[in-house]
Amino acid sequence: MPLLARTVNTPLLIEVRRGAVADLGPLLVDKRISAGGDVAVVVGPGQGEKIVELCMPSLGSADVFTVAGGTIDAANQLGDRLRTRSYDAVVGVGGGKTIDTAKYAATRYGIPMVTVATSLANDGIASPTASLDHEGGKGSYGVHIPIAVIVDLDFVENGPDRQTQAGIGDAVSNLNSCADWELAHEVRGEPIDGLAVTLARTGAEALINHPGKITDDGFLTTLAEALILGGIASSVCGSTRPVSGGDHEISHAIDHLFPGTASHGEQVGLGALFCTFLRGETERFGQLARCLHRHGLATTPADLRLTDDQFVEAVRHAPSTRPDRYTILEHLDLSADDLRTRLGDYVDALRDHLG
CATH class of the missing domain: 3.40.50.1970 (Rossmann fold)
Structure with missing residues (x-):
């Protein structure tokens, strides 16, 4: 055989x-x-x-x-x-x-x-x-x-702490990207590559559960490995699907509508957190929120100096940045009014998890 x-x-x-x-x-x-x-x-x-x-x-x-x-x-x-x-x-x-x-x-x-x-x-x-x-x-x-x-x-x-913080946001956002890919597979039958998902998610899981700080060699090594695994995951499947979901769409929208707001990693970290909330994954939401907060990354639009209305506008615009990509944003297709309501619920949920 x-x-x-x-x-x-x-x-x-x-x-x-x-x-x-x-x-x-x-x-x-x-x-x-x-x-x-x-x-x-x-x-x-x-x-x-x-x-x-x-x-x-x-x-x-x-x-x-x-x-x-x-x-x-x-x-x-x-x-x-x-x-x-x-x-x-x-x-x-x-x-x-x-x-x-x-x-x-x-x-x-x-x-x-x-x-x-x-x-x-x-x-x-x-x-x-x-x-x-x-x-x-x-x-x-x-x-x-x-x-x-x-x-x-x-x-x-x-180097500047903000660069390392951005890398954390980029790496842990893979958890949302993989979840979005699985959603597209379930709803639309989009082919999914299990090896690419495993590589991207394994690195992110190791990072999100690491107790260290950005000054620790062990934590920095785990961050480096998570980013490398994400890059290899894209190479394995021939696309950015395992490392780019609704989180990246939101970041691209922010770049387009409000250029210079923050780094790519900061924006995709926040985008991943919001998308995770929209999917109703309570445990993962709390885990991701605590990780971002612990390392000094944004967890609310205000942390990026965006108003609620600006963030809602960015989320509404996000799907147009990648018309070929199906994520939780395309799946729910929420109106601006619905997004404002969800954003309020999101902030309340953050308080519950972060105190």
């Missing part, structure tokens, strides 16, 4: 620890990604000099490129510069904008991509997508999944 299985693309290397940037050269040699350091190191304008100082001693043949902005133009310009020489890999070192710029440019020219994350703001560190600004706004582009994902906890710890 034949054994039926599928091949899953995952990074060759996943390393989460302190001092990873300084050990970049040996790590690439160990996994046979680059024996001689013939790589393009892409850094952002913020910590670029410090990063280069740490990693260049072990990457003697590397070229360093500085990028800024996280735009499609910056990614195309970087791609043009990568044509001047043959590289074993493109190494994106920094936060989300730098990594997404490097991912897009590397994919454009078929060069393996290595992520070296110095912040944990979202699951882009391991995902097969790049979020880049263009003249019409922000676009999401399909890219190759990184061949290696390295997270340096020294940089994460010394």
